[in-house]
Amino acid sequence: MAIEYLGLSEINGPLVVLEGVKDAFFQEIVEFTVEGNQKKLGRIEAVYEDKAVIQVFEGTENMSLKNTHTRLTGHPMEMALSEDILGRTFDGIGKPIDGLGLITSDYRADINGLPLNPVTRKYPRNYIRTGISAIDGLTTLIRGQKLPIFSGNGLPHDNLAAQIVQQASLGDDTDEKFAIVFAAMGVKYDVAEFFRRTFEESGVSEHVVMFLNLANDPVVERLITPKLALTAAEYLAFEKGMHILVILTDITSYCEAMREVSSSKGEIPSRKGYPGYLYSELATLYERAGIVKNGKGSVTQIPILTMPNDDITHPIPDLTGYITEGQIVLDRQLHGQSVYPPINVLPSLSRLMKDGIGDGYTRADHQDVANQLFSCYAKVGDARALASVIGEDELSPLDKQYLIFGNAFEHEFIGQGTDENRTIEQTLNIGWHLLGILPKDELDRIDTKILEQYYQPTEVNLTAQAKAEADKI
Template identity: 60%
Template sequence: MRKEYLKLDKVEGPLIVLSNIENVAYDEMVEIKIDQNEIRKGKVIKIEKDQVVIQVFEGTAGISTHNTAVKFLGEPLMLPLSKEILGRTFNGMGEPIDGAYQIISHNKYNVNGRPINPVARKYPRNYIKTGLSAIDALMTLIRGQKLPIFSGSGIAHNELAVQIVKQAEIEGSDSENFAVVFGAMGVRHDDASYFIRSFEAAGVLDHVVMYLNLADDPITERISTPKCALTAAEYLAFEHNMHVLVILTDMTSYSEALREISSTRGEVPSRKGYPGYLYSDLSTIYERAGMIEGKEGSITLIPILTMPNDDITHPIPDLTGFITEGQIVLNRELNQKGIYPPIAILPSLSRLMKDGIGKDYTREDHADLASQLFSSYSKVQDLRSLAQIIGEDDLGDVDKLYLKFGRVFEEKFIAQSSFENRSITETLNLGWKILSILPRSDLDRLKPELINKYYKGKKE
């Protein structure tokens, strides 16, 4: 029989502290009864000798040191899962908030999970089509990859996330074995409504599982939200052999919740006040994505984070870049020009792209075309800087062609409607069409046979 502890040492922020506790484990769930009627949930986050610190998910309002009974449940947060989670919406604790029934299942899974053993990992190969030219051609998303989106406050990352969910297609998958798990942390009510309405309008809600933590929900629940989302993704991928795309937004809100809890616990802060274990904490989330030898399913992860002050060297994007396999960077200047999606091509990359494109996956010219587009657009940036000094009229004829290429590339290739879903063939053909603005002699990243086959410009 489990003991109930009737007296707290102290209440501090979202934490309560008890002494003289025995047989308790880290991450163990706790049931907290207030005034003999209200029940809240908590989790053990620190054990020091016989003293235990508990994080209360619903907050500590109304809790005093004498009106509370605490019972340790002997297990971590467990999520009941079945395929009935598809099309459902839950809070950050995995409890339904869509007005429908609680999931009843014998299959209960520890939300803390564990990263995939590197020895058991299968190397990602096949690409995922997003229908967005900038991503599909230049920073291709590969099945089983971790590819974050670095955004800024006020930039259209929510719209981009919705479009990726609506348009994502994996070769060999269909509506029966493809699912999207969407985890949102600290989002406003209008943003949460926007996500739900958009998925309903697109008719994709039946294969989307949503875990929503709203801005006015308990901050401690925010920390469990991505873990619940990834636990659901692991269940669908490795128990039902589904291809799962996980989108987590906003990892900055998650990290700030981590910082607030760390501060309340009195831990020594590291860079910009974040806890010293931020790197290892983020890695335990990101490394749960991938593919496993002997399993048909896969988990592809797109975490979205807003960079404070658009600073890519801030600890959150900086550490995320170390753990993940590339990044998609959104640019404020392009956003202000009205270009959607405002993807900054030059600082963006996909480290696994080279292994999922080419003749057997997309088209034989893909890799060389991407390299040439990067090279030519890089030269455009240098010429724009020069033109600001000497004026565009004093540039040479070829340099003016590069500036024209840059404008058309941004307005026709990067930019596209939020409802436009381009095939990979359309994207690559458009890339060649825009490259044809430049002289054939300047295409030094392309093989002659590819130029002869696809180049549409004037013969020299």
């Protein structure tokens, strides 16, 4: 039998303290009734003898020490789940905001979930096609992987996220079920509308589950949103056998909400004021991706985070890099040159790429082409550095060819339209076309048989291309 408590002992920001509590437990959901009619939800964050510290999801506005009735529900936060969640839009704490009514289901799941047991994990194989050459060709996303995007303020990560949602697929030759769970945390109203409108107009909203936590929503709700999204993803993947891609944006907003709530609790801060358990909280989210042995489905994650001051050593990208299997890094300089998506391929990495590409997955030449493009683009940096010192006219003919290759690589391979959906064959063919700019004996990362099969010299206007590259430098 639920017990109702009258009044509160203390209110501190989003936290309230209730005394005289019996049989309360950590992360138990609490229902508040304010002034007899306003309903709010909270969650117990700490229990000390007969005192409970409770986070209020909707904020503590209008609450006072005497006008609040509190009822402990006896269970953690749960979510009703069925396949009807596909095509639906929810707020940051799982309430439908699309006007289509509540989800009615006997199946309810604890949103806190658990990281996948390493013993039950199956090694990720096969890839998810995004239609974006810089990702599919050089940092391939593998099913069951967690591959974050490191961005910065003002960079087009929202456009990139929307494009991935519209274009992502398991490939053309499969009948396996695929869906996307999209969660936005702390976004402005116009950004949320951009996502909603884009998905509806492109016709993909039917296989997308959306969770939207707006910037003016209470901070505490931001800590719930990614857990709701991952709970929905796990249900669709492991109960319904679907392959699910989860996109979480922006993880930085989630971490800053954690820092604010931690400060309200009076906890001792760690690096940059974030709580000492930042690593474990991030790992709790990221490790909910993967494939279970003898199961049909998979959960793949693309968390997006904005690096404060473009600092990749900041605690959020730093800890994220420890937990995840690679990263995709957006570059401000490329963005300034109107290259979209501005992906800097040199610091970008997909650690599981080698196991999900090649013959039987993408194409037999994929790994060799990726290795060679990385190698040649690294040499472009050396040629540009030299040209900035001695001038473009003093470069050797080979260095000039590398400058031409670099300019073409950035604008033809990395750069593509916001609605351009490239197949893996188109991506690899563009790679071969660009490698044809360079002499055949420079391509030392490709197997001889593959080189003989695909290499074709590419004719370019050396003077005009070199001049354009020199002007850019």
